[in-house]
Amino acid sequence: MTAETGVPNGMNVGPRGNPSTSSRATSRTSLPQSLTEAGRQLRGDVESLASHASSARSEVVDFICDYARERPIATVATAAGVGYLLGGGLGSSITRLALGIGSRLAVAVVARELGALPSTAPAGSR
Numbered sequence: 001m002t003a004e005t006g007v008p009n010g011m012n013v014g015p016r017g018n019p020s021t022s023s024r025a026t027s028r029t030s031l032p033q034s035l036t037e038a039g040r041q042l043r044g045d046v047e048s049l050a051s052h053a054s055s056a057r058s059e060v061v062d063f064i065c066d067y068a069r070e071r072p073i074a075t076v077a078t079a080a081g082v083g084y085l086l087g088g089g090l091g092s093s094i095t096r097l098a099l100g101i102g103s104r105l106a107v108a109v110v111a112r113e114l115g116a117l118p119s120t121a122p123a124g125s126r
Contacts, residue, residue: 068075
């Protein structure tokens with residue numbers, strides 16, 4: 001940068017004091033070529049992205065179809081649960097009731113399982 005003009009070395013100052021290159025014709029003809037190259041690169045990148053997105057979509061669809069064939073009941077239950085959540089059922093009183101009943105049943109099953117386990121206490125302590 002030169003101290004007098006504040007313009008980087010290799011650039012000239014135009015008639016109005018604006019920085020300019022020494023050959024304006026060269027910069028004008030190279031600009032469309034660089035834009036064309038950038039456009040081609042962008043198009044190639046977009047086509048690659050679209051191809052990857054399409055293959056990822058196919059993999060997800062195949063996974064869901066295989067899962068639905070192997071586990072139809074779990075698939076229907078999952079779909080019902082997702083639909084219930086998307087429908088706003090999470091904050092309802094039915095959800096609180098279902099969670100309350102479910103937690104009581106879980107505690108009962110755990111207690112039954114623990115009661116069925118052999119005791120590790122000494123025989124004379126009961």
